[in-house]
Amino acid sequence: MDAHVAQLQMQYRNYILSLYQQGFLDDQFTELKSLQDDGSPDFVAEVLSLFFDDCVKLVGNMARALDQTGTVDFCQVGANVHQLKGSSSSVGAKRVKGLCINFKELCEAKNYEGCVRCLQQVDVEYKTLKAKLQDMFNLEKQIVQAGGIVPQVDIN
Amino acid sequence: MARDGGVSCLRSSETMRVGIGGMESPPLDLDDVHVLAVDDSLVDRIVIERLLRITSCKVTAVDSGWRALEFLGLDNEKASAELDRLKVDLIITDYCMPGMTGYELLKKIKESSSFRQVPVVIMSSENVLTRIDRCLEEGAEDFLLKPVKLADVKRLRSSLTRDVKLSNANKRKLPEDSVPVNTSLPPPPSPFTISPDSSDSSPPSTISPESSDSSPPLSPVEIFSSPLSSLLDDEDDDVLPSSPESSPAPEESPVRRQKMGSPGLD
Numbered sequence: 157m158d159a160h161v162a163q164l165q166m167q168y169r170n171y172i173l174s175l176y177q178q179g180f181l182d183d184q185f186t187e188l189k190s191l192q193d194d195g196s197p198d199f200v201a202e203v204l205s206l207f208f209d210d211c212v213k214l215v216g217n218m219a220r221a222l223d224q225t226g227t228v229d230f231c232q233v234g235a236n237v238h239q240l241k242g243s244s245s246s247v248g249a250k251r252v253k254g255l256c257i258n259f260k261e262l263c264e265a266k267n268y269e270g271c272v273r274c275l276q277q278v279d280v281e282y283k284t285l286k287a288k289l290q291d292m293f294n295l296e297k298q299i300v301q302a303g304g305i306v307p308q309v310d311i312n
Numbered sequence: 313m314a315r316d317g318g319v320s321c322l323r324s325s326e327t328m329r330v331g332i333g334g335m336e337s338p339p340l341d342l343d344d345v346h347v348l349a350v351d352d353s354l355v356d357r358i359v360i361e362r363l364l365r366i367t368s369c370k371v372t373a374v375d376s377g378w379r380a381l382e383f384l385g386l387d388n389e390k391a392s393a394e395l396d397r398l399k400v401d402l403i404i405t406d407y408c409m410p411g412m413t414g415y416e417l418l419k420k421i422k423e424s425s426s427f428r429q430v431p432v433v434i435m436s437s438e439n440v441l442t443r444i445d446r447c448l449e450e451g452a453e454d455f456l457l458k459p460v461k462l463a464d465v466k467r468l469r470s471s472l473t474r475d476v477k478l479s480n481a482n483k484r485k486l487p488e489d490s491v492p493v494n495t496s497l498p499p500p501p502s503p504f505t506i507s508p509d510s511s512d513s514s515p516p517s518t519i520s521p522e523s524s525d526s527s528p529p530l531s532p533v534e535i536f537s538s539p540l541s542s543l544l545d546d547e548d549d550d551v552l553p554s555s556p557e558s559s560p561a562p563e564e565s566p567v568r569r570q571k572m573g574s575p576g577l578d
Binding site: 188190191199206235239242243245247 | 352359362408410437458
């Protein structure tokens with residue numbers, strides 16, 4: 157039983173480290189984790205869930221705004237990008253945030269093709285992150301179910 | 313989890329702290345600080361609320377400047393009788409919001425007789441010097457770069473307790489907090505002074521899980537929703553490369569404290 161837990165914990169550690177190393181997460185995610193405690197054990201999951209809801213909504217808004225061929229309101233697109241940039245920054249979604257920075261510039265330049273491409277990238281990126289974090293939460297669950305505790309992973 | 317309608321708020325029994333002018337309130341305990349948080353982003357509201365709860369504040373979170381004014385009773389000219397019972401110790405607001413920006417909200421608060429003494433902190437994801445200056449000139453207590461960190465909130469919280477204690481001390485000077493009004497300090501330092509980590513100076517806040525989050529993990533934070541309107545004011549003229557620190561103001565800033573207008577020290 158212990159060996160199994162230890163193995164899961166190691167897997168978990170490696171997984172988290174890889175998420176940081178590959179640039180999916182930054183230190184704001186670490187900060188969020190530090191705000192979680194036994195009294196609020198689902199805080200991170202809750203915030204992330206809201207973030208992904210935000211992604212769906214904002215990407216949808218942007219897609220609709222960009223769909224108005226000929227009369228695209230880049231200000232509207234930009235406003236949604238701004239919001240997504242904000243929330244991705246708040247949860248430590250590093251890659252999504254990075255894309256939003258580019259996206260903002262593309263909106264300001266009124267670069268239609270650029271915006272469309274960037275939106276597709278944003279779509280892929282948040283979904284990828286969502287899947288990765290789901291795996292992370294699953295690992296946590298497995299550890300707990302195997303009788304272990306989820307290790308604190310020191311990023312530095 | 314309810315995400316629209318309503319305001320995540322104190323129950324009326326908790327808001328019934330009668331602060332009738334002149335009467336000395338009982339000494340504050342750690343849980344007595346009430347913060348009004350304003351941010352149009354739900355994610356950010358949840359995070360700031362958590363940060364504030366961890367530092368033993370009671371929090372009301374609203375999603376727009378209009379809702380904030382409504383909550384404060386400043387949205388119409390009739391002075392509400394309930395104002396006497398409303399106790400807000402800090403207002404922390406996002407800068408970029410549709411409809412009314414944080415700056416506009418700041419101005420309205422500073423124009424009001426009931427709430428102009430309440431410290432207002434502005435949060436922004438953009439490090440724009442002119443924006444920061446404008447807010448500080450208008451009377452903002454502090455300007456925080458997003459994403460806001462626990463260290464930032466702890467610092468705010470500890471300075472707040474000190475200041476509220478001062479204003480409630482009825483002119484009694486607390487030696488460790490007494491600040492001469494005419495100080496020979498240099499003019500307010502640049503907002504980009506990097507302050508040391510202030511975690512050691514925060515009050516011994518008991519982070520008791522049950523009080524920091526009285527609601528179940530999926531906290532039913534009810535928030536008034538207001539329709540999302542078009543783009544907000546975005547004069548990014550002096551955009552600086554993002555600074556590594558998000559806490560612009562130095563920890564001890566007696567000159568700044570003057571703005572809070574503690575009765576005994578004016």
